[in-house]
Amino acid sequence: MGGRLREWLEDRLPLADLVDALRHKTVPHHRYSVWYYFGGMTLFLFGIQVGTGALLLLYYRPSAAEAYESVQFIVGRVPFGWLIRSIHVWSANLMVASAVAHFFSVLFLHAYRPPRDLTWMSGMVLLLLTLAFGFTGYLLPWNQVSFFATRVGTDIAASVPGIGEFIVRFMRGGKDVTGATLTRLFGFHVAILPAIATLLVGLHLLLVQRHGMSTPPSVERRAAEDPRTIRTIPFLPHFLLRDLFAWTIVLALLAGLSTFYPWELGVKADPFAPAPAGIRPEWYFLWAFQTLKYVPPTVAGINGELLAVAVMGAAAAGAVLLPLFAGHNHGSRRIVVWIGTGALGFMAIMTWLSLRGGQP
Amino acid sequence: MPSNAGRRDLLNWLLGIWGGGVVGSIAYPVARYLTPPDVPEASMQSVNAGSGRALPPNSGRIVPFGSQPVLLIRTSAGALRAFSATCTHLACTVQYRPDLERIWCACHDGQYDLNGRNVAGPPPRPLEGYDATEQGDDIVITRRS
Amino acid sequence: MTRTAAVRLAVLAVAVALWPCRSPAQITVDRATAAFRDDVHGAGGLTCASCHKVDAAGQPRYDAMPRPSIAPMCARCHGDAAYMRKFAPQVRIDQYSQYLTSTHGKRMAAGEVRVATCIDCHGAHGVLRVSDPRSPVAPANVAPTCGRCHADPARMTPFRRMDNPPADWAVSVHAAALLKRGDTSAPTCNSCHGSHGATPPGVTDVVNVCAQCHVREAQLFRASPKKDIFDALGQAECLACHSNHRIESPSDSLIGLEKGAVCAECHDETGESAATIRTMRGDLDRLSAGLSSADAVLTRAERAGMLVDEGRAALRDAREHQVQTRVLVHSFAAQPFDEAARLGIGSASRAQEDGEAAIRELQVRRRGLAVATLAILAFLVTLWLKIRRLPVGPQDSTRA
Numbered sequence: 001m002g003g004r005l006r007e008w009l010e011d012r013l014p015l016a017d018l019v020d021a022l023r024h025k026t027v028p029h030h031r032y033s034v035w036y037y038f039g040g041m042t043l044f045l046f047g048i049q050v051g052t053g054a055l056l057l058l059y060y061r062p063s064a065a066e067a068y069e070s071v072q073f074i075v076g077r078v079p080f081g082w083l084i085r086s087i088h089v090w091s092a093n094l095m096v097a098s099a100v101a102h103f104f105s106v107l108f109l110h111a112y113r114p115p116r117d118l119t120w121m122s123g124m125v126l127l128l129l130t131l132a133f134g135f136t137g138y139l140l141p142w143n144q145v146s147f148f149a150t151r152v153g154t155d156i157a158a159s160v161p162g163i164g165e166f167i168v169r170f171m172r173g174g175k176d177v178t179g180a181t182l183t184r185l186f187g188f189h190v191a192i193l194p195a196i197a198t199l200l201v202g203l204h205l206l207l208v209q210r211h212g213m214s215t216p217p218s219v220e221r222r223a224a225e226d227p228r229t230i231r232t233i234p235f236l237p238h239f240l241l242r243d244l245f246a247w248t249i250v251l252a253l254l255a256g257l258s259t260f261y262p263w264e265l266g267v268k269a270d271p272f273a274p275a276p277a278g279i280r281p282e283w284y285f286l287w288a289f290q291t292l293k294y295v296p297p298t299v300a301g302i303n304g305e306l307l308a309v310a311v312m313g314a315a316a317a318g319a320v321l322l323p324l325f326a327g328h329n330h331g332s333r334r335i336v337v338w339i340g341t342g343a344l345g346f347m348a349i350m351t352w353l354s355l356r357g358g359q360p
Numbered sequence: 361m362p363s364n365a366g367r368r369d370l371l372n373w374l375l376g377i378w379g380g381g382v383v384g385s386i387a388y389p390v391a392r393y394l395t396p397p398d399v400p401e402a403s404m405q406s407v408n409a410g411s412g413r414a415l416p417p418n419s420g421r422i423v424p425f426g427s428q429p430v431l432l433i434r435t436s437a438g439a440l441r442a443f444s445a446t447c448t449h450l451a452c453t454v455q456y457r458p459d460l461e462r463i464w465c466a467c468h469d470g471q472y473d474l475n476g477r478n479v480a481g482p483p484p485r486p487l488e489g490y491d492a493t494e495q496g497d498d499i500v501i502t503r504r505s
Numbered sequence: 506m507t508r509t510a511a512v513r514l515a516v517l518a519v520a521v522a523l524w525p526c527r528s529p530a531q532i533t534v535d536r537a538t539a540a541f542r543d544d545v546h547g548a549g550g551l552t553c554a555s556c557h558k559v560d561a562a563g564q565p566r567y568d569a570m571p572r573p574s575i576a577p578m579c580a581r582c583h584g585d586a587a588y589m590r591k592f593a594p595q596v597r598i599d600q601y602s603q604y605l606t607s608t609h610g611k612r613m614a615a616g617e618v619r620v621a622t623c624i625d626c627h628g629a630h631g632v633l634r635v636s637d638p639r640s641p642v643a644p645a646n647v648a649p650t651c652g653r654c655h656a657d658p659a660r661m662t663p664f665r666r667m668d669n670p671p672a673d674w675a676v677s678v679h680a681a682a683l684l685k686r687g688d689t690s691a692p693t694c695n696s697c698h699g700s701h702g703a704t705p706p707g708v709t710d711v712v713n714v715c716a717q718c719h720v721r722e723a724q725l726f727r728a729s730p731k732k733d734i735f736d737a738l739g740q741a742e743c744l745a746c747h748s749n750h751r752i753e754s755p756s757d758s759l760i761g762l763e764k765g766a767v768c769a770e771c772h773d774e775t776g777e778s779a780a781t782i783r784t785m786r787g788d789l790d791r792l793s794a795g796l797s798s799a800d801a802v803l804t805r806a807e808r809a810g811m812l813v814d815e816g817r818a819a820l821r822d823a824r825e826h827q828v829q830t831r832v833l834v835h836s837f838a839a840q841p842f843d844e845a846a847r848l849g850i851g852s853a854s855r856a857q858e859d860g861e862a863a864i865r866e867l868q869v870r871r872r873g874l875a876v877a878t879l880a881i882l883a884f885l886v887t888l889w890l891k892i893r894r895l896p897v898g899p900q901d902s903t904r905a
Binding site: 367368371372374375378379381382385386424425426427429449452453465467468469481482484 | 551688689690691718719720731786814815817818821825828829832876877880881883884887890894
């Protein structure tokens with residue numbers, strides 16, 4: 001019976017080719033290969049987001065009058081609503097962490113080198129999309145903290161010269177943060193960003209299949225002397241089962257976090273109340289938030305905030321286009337490692353200072 | 361000692377069992393979640409206030425609206441009125457006085473007329489109004505936007 | 506003296522005499538004129554001559570008016586209905602006749618000029634409407650205005666009066682309501698004493714004064730045995746337990762037989778009232794304890810992320826019942842009091858149950874999690890074993 005079904009499917013779908021290709025796929029196994037798991041982990045968490053997000057969509061209402069109450073309804077009245085909602089929020093945070101770990105591991109292991117430059121660029125855009133998902137989703141419960149954090153966050157865009165005002169209006173759906181902002185960011189969060197992300201993830205995975213997993217230059221060098229340095233394991237079933245192992249652990253972690261540290265509802269947003277003390281964006285934006293606090297109002301005649309935003313923008317652009325400048329020789333790779341370490345250290349210190357409540 | 365193949369089969373079988381358990385512990389909450397709860401939507405916009413026949417003319421009763429009390433009144437002429445039952449002076453719960461045909465607060469003798477306007481005593485502001493309509497046998501109270 | 510020196514001296518004298526500087530009298534007139542610009546009388550078209558006597562040349566004479574003549578002078582207009590109708594048709598015209606019945610008015614009529622008359626409270630030249638918040642008789646300013654004399658020991662001692670009422674009032678709940686919360690319905694000096702007819706209420710009339718706002722308490726008190734007893738004793742009503750000026754927020758501990766409780770000032774362990782007092786205090790304490798325990802458990806549930814709407818509604822109910830119970834203290838009888846207390850305790854325990862149910866639900870979730878985690882752990886262990894026993898181990902790169 002199962003055999004007949006498989007035959008029927010194989011006559012119509014290229015299943016045999018797919019399984020064959022996967023059966024031949026191998027993954028290098030060396031001292032750094034544990035980092036290979038972070039890409040799949042990010043994909044797994046994205047899948048969790050899509051699943052729990054779709055479930056939340058059944059009860060959530062994206063209007064200023066009903067958003068907060070609908071989340072309250074999900075958490076209080078819908079069976080296991082508390083679980084779905086807390087998993088969605090925790091998984092979002094874990095996904096950002098996993099994506100950042102994936103980014104840094106690819107950077108330090110120099111997997112961005114040709115022919116994987118397009119893979120890198122699509123991945124960088126996916127990282128930025130992940131941050132955008134976080135930013136747009138944060139407002140949706142419509143509580144005081146997220147309302148004011150969105151206002152502060154969108155205000156930063158105003159410092160861009162010329163088009164700054166337009167960007168702010170584009171993000172807010174108007175001059176101020178209102179119900180229009182909620183609906184607009186909701187549209188981005190559930191339709192536009194997922195559509196773009198799906199296309200890019202498809203491209204990213206296709207490219208990974210095409211080029212296989214990259215081996216770091218240091219391992220390649222050692223392998224040239226000693227062939228036993230690089231061993232490979234088949235993707236099916238070895239690597240996949242290990243992937244499954246890691247994913248299951250993360251699933252248990254999500255369930256535990258949701259039960260013992262459920263995400264709170266907060267207080268419903270009131271635009272006319274004074275901003276609560278200590279407004280902060282999500283943890284993954286804290287380093288930028290803190291940097292902007294330290295920048296002096298003007299630097300050599302230029303608006304300080306504008307300068308900082310410009311530098312961060314330039315850094316992001318540089319990161320996206322990295323394979324065009326670097327990676328092809330040892331010297332440029334050394335520079336990349338230094339810059340990467342500096343960036344990681346800077347972001348870590350800024351985040352720590354922000355959490356400490358440091359004021360300049 | 362079971363052969364390698366036997367042990368492999370046992371392992372696969374166990375994997376299937378526990379894997380089924382994991383899948384079950386995902387599928388069960390999701391299935392329960394998909395089933396609509398008894399109260400199908402958050403009652404922050406409107407609330408069923410019970411039977412219309414249980415509210416004769418020139419009488420009132422307090423109805424919970426979420427966690428806030430609402431005073432539902434049927435006037436002598438038969439019209440339905442509904443107001444927030446929280447006195448605007450010091451937040452005591454008001455009541456309907458059929459002898460005065462007014463809304464009265466026992467705490468400091470504050471009075472409101474049947475339009476919710478504060479007409480006597482300390483209350484500084486009128487009571488917030490709600491819409492009350494009869495739908496069939498039931499009375500439905502809705503927040504005004 | 507030489508002729509030159511004498512001439513110089515004369516010139517100097519004339520210059521000094523004609524120098525344009527003002528005499529003290531002129532300074533007062535200037536200040537009054539400046540204040541009059543803001544005056545409600547000035548806005549109505551009155552001038553200095555309307556009140557001050559005018560001499561033969563038509564110029565006002567600004568001599569100080571004798572104090573007893575001030576009130577009759579103001580009453581010339583403020584007691585004339587036809588005249589006042591031209592400016593403010595609704596304003597009262599009986600202020601002077603009320604003044605004559607007041608302690609201030611009676612003493613002034615008997616020749617004592619050290620008491621208040623119109624200008625002492627309303628001002629003379631910068632008179633503002635009562636509704637103007639800058640006016641010395643606007644509700645928030647009445648107590649300091651009365652306090653100018655009634656809080657001054659130098660002024661009060663000759664009349665053998667205390668000087669503490671304004672200071673006492675300032676720390677009362679009424680002052681807090683009026684000054685901190687801006688509740689203009691809260692009483693100040695004139696609310697209880699009257700303004701133009703200011704006189705302290707008689708001992709047997711106090712309950713009527715308080716009853717202006719505290720209707721329920723007054724009704725209960727009048728129907729209780731205490732009213733006749735207090736009247737017979739000449740004991741001031743409400744004041745006996747609550748004081749007159751320094752009215753503080755009453756607490757449950759006012760009821761009781763121990764030292765510090767108000768009841769203990771007249772009652773003791775003997776007598777049948779002792780049982781009633783003890784029941785009342787016990788009920789109040791139980792109610793208060795029930796409310797705070799319910800509040801604590803509901804807050805714990807809310808902090809843990811649970812929704813407890815019904816519990817909060819029940820707690821609100823319980824608070825209402827607590828207010829009613831405390832009001833029913835004034836019936837000084839066990840019966841309707843006990844009923845209300847029991848309703849309150851019932852609501853509080855419903856609130857408590859709702860909170861505890863929410864906390865129990867948290868435990869259910871954790872048990873569910875434990876089950877799921879066990880399944881996941883078993884799966885992980887089995888999967889690990891499977892991975893270890895995979896038929897093909899890691900290979901040489903040369904063999905792919």
